[in-house]
Amino acid sequence: MSHSRHTCAQVALHRLCFLTCLLTVTLVAADELQGDDNQNNEKWLEPARSRLMHVIGAMPFFPHRANTTGNLVLNVKDFDNAQVCGACHTEIYRQWRSSMMSQAWDEPIYRALLKRASAATEGKVDNFCTGCHTPIGLTTGQITSQVNRSSIEDSAKNHPMPGVDCETCHNISARTGLDNGAYVLSPRAHGKPTKFGPRKDAVSPYHDTVYSALHTRSDFCGTCHNVTHPFSSVAVERTYDEWQESTYSLNNVTCQSCHMPGFAGKAAIMGPDRKEVASHWFSGANATMLKHLGQEEGAQRARDMLARAAQITFQQLPAAIIPGQYASVAVKVTNVGAGHKLPTGFPEGREMWIDFRVQDASGRELYRLGSIKDGKTEVNTRNFKVHIGDKNGNPLDVEVWNATQILSDNRILPKGYNIGEFSFLVPADAVGPLTLTADLNYWPFSQKLADYLLGKDKLQVEITRMANVTQSVPLSTGSDTAKRAIPAKLKLDDASAYYKE
Numbered sequence: 001m002s003h004s005r006h007t008c009a010q011v012a013l014h015r016l017c018f019l020t021c022l023l024t025v026t027l028v029a030a031d032e033l034q035g036d037d038n039q040n041n042e043k044w045l046e047p048a049r050s051r052l053m054h055v056i057g058a059m060p061f062f063p064h065r066a067n068t069t070g071n072l073v074l075n076v077k078d079f080d081n082a083q084v085c086g087a088c089h090t091e092i093y094r095q096w097r098s099s100m101m102s103q104a105w106d107e108p109i110y111r112a113l114l115k116r117a118s119a120a121t122e123g124k125v126d127n128f129c130t131g132c133h134t135p136i137g138l139t140t141g142q143i144t145s146q147v148n149r150s151s152i153e154d155s156a157k158n159h160p161m162p163g164v165d166c167e168t169c170h171n172i173s174a175r176t177g178l179d180n181g182a183y184v185l186s187p188r189a190h191g192k193p194t195k196f197g198p199r200k201d202a203v204s205p206y207h208d209t210v211y212s213a214l215h216t217r218s219d220f221c222g223t224c225h226n227v228t229h230p231f232s233s234v235a236v237e238r239t240y241d242e243w244q245e246s247t248y249s250l251n252n253v254t255c256q257s258c259h260m261p262g263f264a265g266k267a268a269i270m271g272p273d274r275k276e277v278a279s280h281w282f283s284g285a286n287a288t289m290l291k292h293l294g295q296e297e298g299a300q301r302a303r304d305m306l307a308r309a310a311q312i313t314f315q316q317l318p319a320a321i322i323p324g325q326y327a328s329v330a331v332k333v334t335n336v337g338a339g340h341k342l343p344t345g346f347p348e349g350r351e352m353w354i355d356f357r358v359q360d361a362s363g364r365e366l367y368r369l370g371s372i373k374d375g376k377t378e379v380n381t382r383n384f385k386v387h388i389g390d391k392n393g394n395p396l397d398v399e400v401w402n403a404t405q406i407l408s409d410n411r412i413l414p415k416g417y418n419i420g421e422f423s424f425l426v427p428a429d430a431v432g433p434l435t436l437t438a439d440l441n442y443w444p445f446s447q448k449l450a451d452y453l454l455g456k457d458k459l460q461v462e463i464t465r466m467a468n469v470t471q472s473v474p475l476s477t478g479s480d481t482a483k484r485a486i487p488a489k490l491k492l493d494d495a496s497a498y499y500k501e
């Protein structure tokens, strides 16, 4: 498949390449459901090990797919701390600092899961996790199981490591695949510090600049935003593929279009004024973690992204609801703004759901589905989530390293929608009119998972309300349909009978 990136520039071939990829993904999906027949599926097996195993040193950081020029371990001294870049790239630095990617190594949920993954697999996944969460930590050979299992305080003091930082992204010279961190890091590509970027006219006193078309395209992000289980080949995260199969990719609306929109200003303090400088907020959805890390502005941007992503509406609302009977309401949720599934990414956590409530005019709650019980969305909540499972079909909430299959996935496709129905019994003594409310909520992981990983009450998970709809519906009084529903002993022409206690 690696030829596709060279040909995608031309529209016709772009389509062909899209179809080819679509076909591949379909095959993969079909295979996953059936389990272990991987014959058509070699590409995803132990990240291309079968092919690359014969090339000495082809996967120097196995099972991660990172490469370096010459496949050598890199020198720590080849990389600057982001603060050095920030001295000239002040605005870009400020933005990046408030993003999740700048915290990809230090943030507590990652570290807690890493520790467990490392211990449970006896270090087999150490390289795998760190190759995306601290690419420079891995490729400079600083990562050990001991570091991975140490506390955040200890590693900050004794083994500080960058997350996904300036040097990570701007030393990427190429990619060798589309998942599991198949980037190639080439610091000092021309003998001097070299930064790969989107400009053909950038001149810097501090480093060489090299134009990189890759940086302007989604497949740049796709190297890390597609996670395949390195041993069972389950498609753990597929944000890039989800985008690739959407109309956004056909219309060249890239990850950068939505996550790095341009701002008018300077890319560097001594650089020229430019109409559109690529922003580095990388706003996503993790308001919870950003708030926890003290990044209030980043958290607010995540909430704004979530608000932009979805709409919720009532469909076929009954003209009137009949007391004493069941009523049904259809609710439609549309993914209007996310260029991938909604939600996407980290499968153990990401969840969106409808909190549906019915209240009567006296303020009494007649019905609710979608509340939080025991730190989780209650049983039968209409939620949108992917569920991964182990070889016995048991759902996995934590131990993703045991994943061998996708059990279910009802997340909403880009520009797609879902219509679901709520049915509830309206008590005979309900007071009209009824108020129907549906909140569309999101959290990056449940309170229960946070408590389990970090300890009780260490992190308060925020429920972000993405969208909301409220409507008032009268109770039926004396209509034909109502007659059927109303117990004979009540006087049909006296509607007030229903409103009384």
Ligand code: HEC
Binding pocket: 080, 084, 085, 086, 087, 088, 089, 166, 167, 170, 195, 196, 197, 198, 199, 200, 201, 202, 203, 204, 205, 206, 207, 209, 210, 211, 212, 266, 267, 268, 269, 270, 271, 272, 274
């Ligand atoms: C002494 C100031 C200075 C420092 C320090 C500095 N840069 Fe630059 N950099 C510049 C200037 C000036 C430009 C050109 C800006 C423009 O043309 O808009 C630039 C451009 C860039 C570009 C765009 C290249 C392109 O071709 O699109 C990237 C990427 C970049 N720098 C990354 C970095 C990174 C990463 C670091 C830290 C290792 C860094 N810079 C440190 C001054 C600096």
Ligand code: HEC
Binding pocket: 218, 221, 222, 225, 239, 240, 241, 243, 244, 248, 253, 254, 255, 256, 257, 258, 259, 283, 284, 285, 286, 305, 306, 308, 309, 337, 338, 339, 340, 341, 342, 343, 344, 345, 346, 350, 444
């Ligand atoms: C059309 C605009 C658009 C495009 C294109 C787009 N995104 Fe997003 N992205 C969003 C919005 C809106 C959200 C917030 C809602 C959500 O979580 O999906 C988001 C959220 C995310 C998240 C956080 C999701 C979560 O719940 O944890 C990640 C990661 C992400 N995007 C990565 C990408 C990558 C990588 C690409 C390209 C392959 C991409 N996005 C393309 C709009 C876009």
Ligand code: HEC
Binding pocket: 082, 085, 086, 089, 092, 093, 094, 096, 097, 101, 164, 165, 166, 167, 168, 169, 170, 197, 198, 199, 215, 216, 220, 256, 257, 260, 267, 268, 274, 276, 277, 278, 280
């Ligand atoms: C996750 C990867 C990633 C990280 C981290 C990152 N960048 Fe970038 N950067 C990019 C991409 C991709 C582009 C090009 C975006 C486009 O063309 O739309 C870019 C563009 C730039 C540009 C050129 C902006 C312009 O429009 O002229 C500069 C300068 C730059 N980055 C510097 C930095 C600095 C400094 C840091 C750290 C504070 C940093 N980047 C962190 C991916 C990254």
Ligand code: HEC
Binding pocket: 100, 101, 103, 104, 105, 107, 110, 131, 132, 133, 135, 164, 168, 169, 181, 220, 221, 222, 223, 224, 225, 255, 256, 259, 260, 282, 283, 284, 285, 286, 287, 302, 444
């Ligand atoms: C070297 C690997 C790597 C590359 C390249 C990369 N990312 Fe990321 N990205 C990550 C990791 C790891 C995280 C998760 C950090 C965490 O939550 O611990 C992340 C998180 C994010 C988030 C925040 C998600 C949230 O939950 O809020 C967004 C948005 C995002 N990336 C967008 C992009 C875009 C856009 C690009 C391409 C321009 C890109 N990334 C390239 C590794 C990468």
Ligand code: HEC
Binding pocket: 107, 109, 110, 111, 113, 114, 117, 125, 128, 129, 130, 131, 132, 133, 179, 180, 181, 223, 224, 225, 226, 227, 228, 284, 286, 289, 344, 345, 346, 349, 350, 401, 444, 445
């Ligand atoms: C191929 C790159 C890649 C690899 C390998 C990888 N991750 Fe990630 N990880 C990501 C990206 C990208 C995100 C952000 C997705 C999103 O926002 O939904 C992420 C998100 C996470 C999160 C959610 C963090 C939060 O605050 O919500 C955790 C926890 C995590 N990863 C743990 C791990 C562990 C443990 C491993 C190894 C078993 C691992 N990751 C391997 C790319 C990777």
